[in-house]
Amino acid sequence: MLFTNYKKTTNPDMWFALVDCNNFYASCERIFTPNLEHKPIVVLSNNDGCIIARSQESKSIGIKMGIPLYKAKEIIENFNVHVFSSNYTLYGDISQRIMNSLFKFTPHVEVYSIDEAFLDISKEDKNLLKYGTEIRTKIKQWIGIPVSVGIGKTKTLAKLANEFVKKGISSNGVYVIHNLDNEKVPLEKIELEDIWGIGKRVGRKIRSMNIKTISELMSLNQEKISRKFNINIQRTIFELHGIQCINLENVPKKKKSICVSRSFKKQISCIKKIEEALTNYITTAAEKLRKNRLLATTMIVFLHTNPFRRSVTQHHESITYHFSNPSNDTRFFIRTSFSILKKMFKDKILYHKAGIILQDLIPEDEYQQELFPEEERDKSTKLMSAIDELNHKMGRGTLIYASEGIKKNWVSKSFKKSNAYTTQWDQIPIVKAY
DNA sequence: TCTGGGGTCCTAGGACCC
């Protein structure tokens, strides 16, 4: 009855698996300290500030995710919990090995996060439970990391199936959802907020509509769903019904921004110290840029006070700066960030966190070919006059704007200054113009 | 000098994810 026009487009043989590493960071540490098997472990954030990963034993004794270390001091001492500083290089390396192993099962792998991957297993053995179990066994055997496998007809259902494993509904680490609509699935054990894509806020909204369970959410008709929810939540609900709306993305998406930020160990009110920190962040960010063979046109520098200190007036300083030429030059970024910092820094404020974001990223080679042929590196004047000419030809009356990040900012900045007029970037053959 | 409406782009902030 429901969603009939969607079902037509749904492939009945589509199956997704979600492979999720259990307590990933804690499990990584355990590989090298096998004597800690079955003992409680926690892993700390950057400055050893708060707890960002817990082994099952730590979860069971009530250590909460994300709490500051000092709040868990007592329980850590009482239960002899082993505490690790984080080692992201190690986790990244182990993650890589796990993902490589998954490719041995199927080429259709989407690396979703450091500890999760979706697999399109539509064409695999129809004994899904057995298939999932094999993945689980092999990863444990090859790498030493325990994983849970959730299987369903959509990514959202695969996620949900994984949630069942986490909630202990399946004892062997694998769960298959065939059809949520008419299958006996212990849905009452899952909260609305456990559904992939439904967070705290939307959860609250749904509850305020007097919908308290997943079953109730699923019983809404299509008309009501599209009236009440935005497209993302609509998709999520359709996916719960087994109607595939979200594809497997096995080609990694291009990066759109690079952000490096840290909170300080102690609050800082000295601009020199902040400069030091920025220098570090920028070095990291520029390395990432170059590693991905990208250039950035926009830099945002931001400074925050400590949000946990409610009694103090909060400051969120931030300045966005557009470069006239895209770059990945560390020294240039540092110089720029210092001058931005000087503008926004306020005396006598205790800052708690600083960071930079590089965005409007474009591939190095693309940019150089398009805009800066070898012989015309000193292009800005030429380009400006070329554009001027075009504008003249096209006549006044259309505002310049460009459809893509870097070009957009670069062009719009020049044009704001020159008061020139433009049209869609795509329609201006800039390269040919000069 | 007064007035309307339709459209697009940009930005900040919110929401979500891990």
Add this chain to the structure above:
DNA sequence: TCTGGGGTCCTAGGACCC
């Protein structure tokens, strides 16, 4: 005293255009 970091996407509102 001490509270993570890195992303993406969507939306609402303002600015600007005709």
